[in-house]
Amino acid sequence: MTGEAAPQPAGLQWRGIAAEKVDDVSAPLAALLRRRSRGLLTDLLRPHKRGVMTTAAAIVVASLAALAGPWLVGVAIDQGIPPITSSGDAGPLTWIAAAFAVTVAVQAVATRSFVTMTGRVGQAVVLELRRRVFWHMQALSVAFHESYTSGRVISRQTSDIEAISALFEEGLDSLISAVLTLLLVGTGMLLLDWRLAVVVLAAFVPLTLLAGWFRNHSAIAYRRIREANSLVIVHFVETFGGLRAVQAFRREHRNEEIFDELSGEYAKASAWSSRLNAVFASGISLVANVVIATVLVYGGVLVIDGSMKVGVLASFLLYLQRFFDPLQDVSQFYNSFQGAASALEKLSGILEEDPSVPEPAAPLALPAAAPPAPAIPRSAASPALAAPPAPSSRTPATTLPPPAAATSSALPSFGRRVRFESVRFGYRPGGSGGSSPREGTAAVVLPDFSLDIAAGQTVALVGETGAGKTTVARLMARFYDPLAGRVTLDGVDLRDLPNAVLRREVVLLTQESFLFEGTVADNIRLGRPAASDAEVAQAARAIGAHEFIAALPLEYQTPVGKRGGRLSAGQRQLISFARAFIAAPAVLVLDEATALLDIPSERLVQAALRTVLTGRTAVIIAHRLSTVAIADRVLVLRAGEIIEDGAPADLLGGDGEYADLHARWAASLV
Amino acid sequence: MSETGSDIRSTATPAAAAPVSALWRLRPYLRPYRLQLLSMLMAALGAEAAAIAIPLLTKSIIDGAITHHDKRLLLPLGLAAAGLGIAEAALSLIRRWVQGSAVAGMEKTLRDDLYAHLQNLEPAFHDGWQSGQLLSRATSDLSSIRRFAGFGLVFLIITVTTFTAVAVLLIRLNWWMGLAASCMVAPVVVFCLRFERRYKILARRVQDQEGDLATLIEEGATGVRVLKALGRAPEAAATHAAQATQMYTTKVSMARLLGSFWSMLDLIPNAAIALILVLGALAVSRHALTIGGLVAFITLALQLVWPIEALGYILASGEEAATAAQRVLEILDTKPSITSVPASTANPPDHGPQRNVPAARSQPPPSQAASPARWGQLSFEAVEFRYPGSAEPVLRDVTLTVARGETLVITGATGSGKTTLLQLVPRLADVTGGRVLIGGRDVRDIPLPELRTLVGFGFEEATLFSASVRENVMFGAPDATAAQVEAALTAAQARFAYDLPWGLDTRIGEQGMALSGGQRQRVALARAILARPQVLVLDDPLSALDVHTEERVTRALGEVLAGTTALVVAHRPSTVALADRVALLDGGVIAAVGTHRELLATQPKYASLMTMEEVAR
Ligand SMILES: Nc1ncnc2c1ncn2[C@@H]1O[C@H](COP(=O)(O)OP(=O)(O)OP(=O)(O)O)[C@@H](O)[C@H]1O
Ligand SMILES: Nc1ncnc2c1ncn2[C@@H]1O[C@H](COP(=O)(O)OP(=O)(O)OP(=O)(O)O)[C@@H](O)[C@H]1O
């Protein structure tokens, strides 16, 4: 797994997350990754320029004060004490002691402020990074999430960001004060004796080589750590996401084996990296100690030859000790820096990843909503059915305060026209078992799909499982973009609509109901965050969910638990339904939204649908043909093609697929 | 703050009393590495000794060989200094090398144990915990512990030793100045204690907030489709940002606390040195001390500074490790409430009527006596089930028997407790009253692995994993042959899997999301029937299928179910066609049992659940 194989003029093929699974990267790629990480870091630090400067200043002051302390002790001994012993004059010593006290105080204050400020700047950077990555993850397409998997998304945003946070929590000061010490002490040594100083400077040759070696290897090691860590997290998340299945199928033992292997891999990677660090850090000590011995011998020769004084050699050796000590801190810092750098590499890759379903560069506006086309027959929407307190009823009989949820006055929606124009679509073949799929290309789900749904029309989409119904729904909500052709909303290509507009106009109720941790009301309100409590309750009432919610211990304020686990599957589906209901968009797409309900609940939902769909465009996907009764038009889909299209009554009269389906379904009811 | 997250926990579980004692309780995890730890310590002390010896040797070289212009001695002594230097480097290499693998190994064992323990905890436990809280314990908390175990522990010992040694030397050099110098320990201890008290709270808070944040991140990742479908990404991002900001605030307070603590640890020893300097100078002026003595004293006293400064760092990381240990123990201390009877005391496995029950057992439990006759029979006896924390039981008094080979369909309104009832069979939850029997044995008396082999389970929402179709189908039966897999896929009408791009090796994405809803359900069905369990429990297995496929599955399933005791939940009359008998669950009891037609005729409630008069014209 080397980057060698890659011919890379501009490194384009390494954009985004492409380099994630490679740890031993080629030199140009490593440089590319480093540049990318550095770019991100600079960008993150830019708003904190002043904070960074003051922090640096505080560190400089603290380090200088720290260096001044021992020096003052020396001064005191050399110049403070003799006057006392000789003439009893305590003056110089008092001054020196006072100066010492001042440096100690300065050091304390400066230390305090730089630790606080590094914390503040560092955490602000981390916060900004968290926000950016979270937001970017949300902006990335469904296709990205499908291949990247949630475990990785999570590990990027937890462990990786923590590695960066750790960098700010430790060692930043050691770096700066070490550099200062090196400069000061180095100058002192040069001034003392240049010959010995040259010997010391020669040590930088092995030190640089050592650092280069460490950088290359630890970059690889830390990449391995990050990757191993995300695999551990992926497995962890997946196990506990499906724990019931794990237990019911006695998978615990096998899972433990898998986990043991993954966490063993991780342990190996971290042990390996700490060994590298061990070699690096003790390599520095080795060089330092050898240099000291060399200086000792060489200096000794010089002294014996009479070209140097003993005192000079003694001071030089003292300096030398102080010169090499901070290098240990630097190596420590360099180590955490490498850890953060590999995390930053991954994160900058994520941030570089372009959404495959991008926001339009030049967004178009939707035309003002038109009144519903009068020609459309709405046989089912009889006024009698508006009797239950449905949200759209504006009759004074409603006990709840207006405006009602569905036809909120802010959004006088009349539905919009949806067109599929020769759409061709297929999913990318997912991860593989072998090296090549049976057929090389993506399996095409919709070969050439055209459909025109008039504004305000309710269309039922039926067909065998796997026919592509959900795919059609996903395209309408722009989870994916078509490979060819286009999907339009009132004549505007979905790709030209700003995301916010699209999401306001088109809402998809997915086949899988997903509840978030939080209360029942929170979950319903996801459909429209501004909805009042009364509106939430009204939506629940309209679809027949109020009864069970009222029976919960805290009613609407009952926490639903992880993934809504406190509720039954049907109850979860009702809550999801209430979301779509309260969102009341121009175009509503319902994908098997009632599959898990009992028949009476389904009936209630349908009654509610009749009212809420008045004046909206709707696509209802259902296997239970009961739902079709409220549709103006039925489409039968088979293998991605529409094989029948017409009003339900018309199709029933014929002898096509729908008539057959309906007959079987009706037969199954008794 | 994260009180929502943490407080419930601490009431739910017996929290370890103090963080430090929690950390102490984890020491068995270090036991396998005690030799390594010991060698780490020895190497560290050795390196420290060499580091101290080098200046001494240097001094003697300068004073001896060089001052006496003895060139012959210079080289050997220089080599000796180099040798000491090499020894120091080698010892520090040993310490770090050993430390890296030892603590990584310790962390791994701890993580494996945590994972295994979590897997054995019942689903109800997991329902009550935010997923991010578990994840953050398994990741960042464990690394905190590792960091401390590797570096903090050894350095704590080294700093304390160094401090003591230097203090003793100082006192021997000059007892009253030595005592004065050692007195700085008092304020250091006071500050450490005060710091500890406050830092512990912040450390814990930050860890809890990390868990809460991880939960939001996890939901943002797994719920990305819903957030997109409803256009709620901005709101989710705002929630996340708010939580992240809380964490920011805590971290900044931590930095502030650390800042003042560390500056105190800088201040105290330096102030002590200044004091010694003045006192020493006075002593020198009174001829109570020689200058040389003072110089030696102060040079040595400077050695007291770094252990104290290092102490601040060690203490902070120790505190973090301690609260992390506390959080980890909250999980490890939770006993699984659904446990297996030990296989030895359990009833002998019951392999069907053809096999005689060994009569060797002196006193077989009464339930076992008639087991051959009841082999494969599933019965509920006065079962009561109440979710923890809810006032009303969901199941009040369920009594029901499914005969061997019979298929019984359970139906009932949404939320009536069907899923709850099914979960009692493979003990994903335990009854709170009454009992569930398989083949006459209480399920709680059957060792869990055996019970879960006896029972096949199909969940209402297909729970698949991001692996290949084959791995998913063979999830519960890793030894199944290709022919068995094919038979199961055929029966579940899931032969489409052979036409996927890589056939059965096609990976189906996280939670099987690369399949259509109906495809997922059929793969999950194939998984449930693959092992040909004695008792098959299916929760609404056909809800995502179209009429045609449903018919085909029903027919094929009819054959599979022929010899199997099956309990199937259904909402639709079409699925009820599977049934020999139908039971209606209502108000926590079985309201009626009979054939579909009987119930339609006699039970108005059932009729209203099963008919769709409006549309079935
Ligand atoms: N994310 C995906 N990646 C790859 N292939 C997919 C993905 N989602 C669906 N498919 C495939 O596309 C085809 C159409 O799936 P789709 O979900 O649209 O079917 P459907 O008509 O909704 O079926 P169902 O009634 O079972 O829900 C199926 O063969 C399915 O395996
Ligand atoms: N963890 C829980 N804590 C408290 N109450 C719960 C919990 N899980 C479920 N319930 C409640 O128990 C009742 C029965 O739930 P269950 O899932 O068994 O219903 P069900 O009959 O399977 O419904 P559905 O047909 O919708 O699947 C519901 O009212 C639900 O709110």
Ligand SMILES: [Mg+2]
């Ligand atoms: Mg579908």
Ligand SMILES: [Mg+2]
């Ligand atoms: Mg259920």
